[in-house]
Amino acid sequence: MTAKSVDTAVVGGGIVGLAHALAAARRGDRVALFERDTFATGASIRNFGMIWAIGQQRGPIYERALRSRQVWLEVAAKTGLWAAEAGSLHLAHHEDEVAVLEEFLAAAPAARERGARMLTASEAASRGPAVRREGLSAAMWSPTEVNVDPRGAIPAVASHLAGEYGVHVRFGETVRAIDMPHVTTTGGTWRAERVYVCSGNDFATLYPEVFADSGLVRCKLQMMRTGVQPGGWQLGPMLCGGLTLLHYAAFDGLPARQRLTERLAAELPFEREHGIHVLLSQTADGRLTVGDSHAYAMTHDPFQDESVNEAVLRYLARFAEVPSTEITERWEGYYPSLRDGRTEFVATPEPGVTVVNGVGGAGMTLSFGLAEEVVG
Numbered sequence: 001m002t003a004k005s006v007d008t009a010v011v012g013g014g015i016v017g018l019a020h021a022l023a024a025a026r027r028g029d030r031v032a033l034f035e036r037d038t039f040a041t042g043a044s045i046r047n048f049g050m051i052w053a054i055g056q057q058r059g060p061i062y063e064r065a066l067r068s069r070q071v072w073l074e075v076a077a078k079t080g081l082w083a084a085e086a087g088s089l090h091l092a093h094h095e096d097e098v099a100v101l102e103e104f105l106a107a108a109p110a111a112r113e114r115g116a117r118m119l120t121a122s123e124a125a126s127r128g129p130a131v132r133r134e135g136l137s138a139a140m141w142s143p144t145e146v147n148v149d150p151r152g153a154i155p156a157v158a159s160h161l162a163g164e165y166g167v168h169v170r171f172g173e174t175v176r177a178i179d180m181p182h183v184t185t186t187g188g189t190w191r192a193e194r195v196y197v198c199s200g201n202d203f204a205t206l207y208p209e210v211f212a213d214s215g216l217v218r219c220k221l222q223m224m225r226t227g228v229q230p231g232g233w234q235l236g237p238m239l240c241g242g243l244t245l246l247h248y249a250a251f252d253g254l255p256a257r258q259r260l261t262e263r264l265a266a267e268l269p270f271e272r273e274h275g276i277h278v279l280l281s282q283t284a285d286g287r288l289t290v291g292d293s294h295a296y297a298m299t300h301d302p303f304q305d306e307s308v309n310e311a312v313l314r315y316l317a318r319f320a321e322v323p324s325t326e327i328t329e330r331w332e333g334y335y336p337s338l339r340d341g342r343t344e345f346v347a348t349p350e351p352g353v354t355v356v357n358g359v360g361g362a363g364m365t366l367s368f369g370l371a372e373e374v375v376g
Helices: 015-026 060-079 095-107 109-113 121-127 150-165 208-212 242-246 255-267 269-273 306-319 360-375
Strands: 004-011 031-035 088-092 117-120 138-142 146-148 168-171 175-179 182-185 188-197 216-228 238-240 279-282 287-291 295-297 327-338 345-350 353-357
Touching (some): 117 121, 208 345, 208 353, 242 255, 287 306, 353 360
Parallel strands (some): 004 031
Antiparallel strands (some): 117 138, 238 279, 279 287
16 A cells, blocks of 8 residues: 655644644645544643743743744634733732742843833732732733633644644544654554654653653643633633742742742742642633642652642632632643753654654643744
8 A cells, every 4th residue: 555645744633743733834844643542632731721931931932932922823813712812910929929020020131021010919900800919019910921721722723734734633543653754553654754753741652762861751730620700700811929930940040039939848838849839820711720730750640639739729819819719620630841951852763753842831832932943
């Protein structure tokens, strides 16, 4: 049987794979994308839907995030997928949190140029109806963050690839082997000039020796979602508090962060032990997504710890007030993570094959920009 032929094959139907398929298709390649599951079920739909540029490393990675944001908005304009340019508020209830935010703005002219600035407590409350005024010292506003609903956005991007660019989107088809230029799947054999392996948490099927030396581990997180908020209530900007300042690389190297780290280690040892920081976003239909925790290992137990969920909700109540916190869904997610400061893992195990992985919890934020850099 003659192999079907494309210019580019992509392995993986999560956001990293979709982004590489889009980048290749936009430059004119004939593209096939293979995903072993019949629909996306992994980290790409188990997240907040935040395009969170403000949290990324200052410099080129921040610019990559802004490029990804632009692509999201371009795709949304063509497909009608919901993409709210909501912006974000970092709420500061302690002077050490204010100090970190002020140092960040001083060190991040690119963010300032795009509108990031400090707000008074009153100004922050006027922007976000969920902002808890009690004890609020100040806040940092950033207009660049975009909210999508991942459960709808990921299928919409896949449909866009097929409809706009003629990409062969092959869900429910597993790539069993690659022997360039041949890609062998459970549905047949394809011929491709280049292959991008964006296999997410699957480190075993393709190039296991590459993953063994990659430094990747799996991050397990716990998240929750409320029901639809009553009366059409809208969150407005996505929200976070002081714990988030210890999580994102944007705040690395700021002198004031050490003082914040020491205080929160003493005040919130359980939260720090379980890698908890708390973000709040909203879906298109009015539900609130809240989380999350972070545990790192190659293999995790499959169970949720309800004490972690309770800690997340307790911390949320410190900075946000919403009409209803009744939880209707709980889930755990898993994503590959690099623990040494790298923002991605890219390797070439054989000519024509590129492995792309390790974007961690920033897949929705960075993948489109990263893919354009990798694909060229």
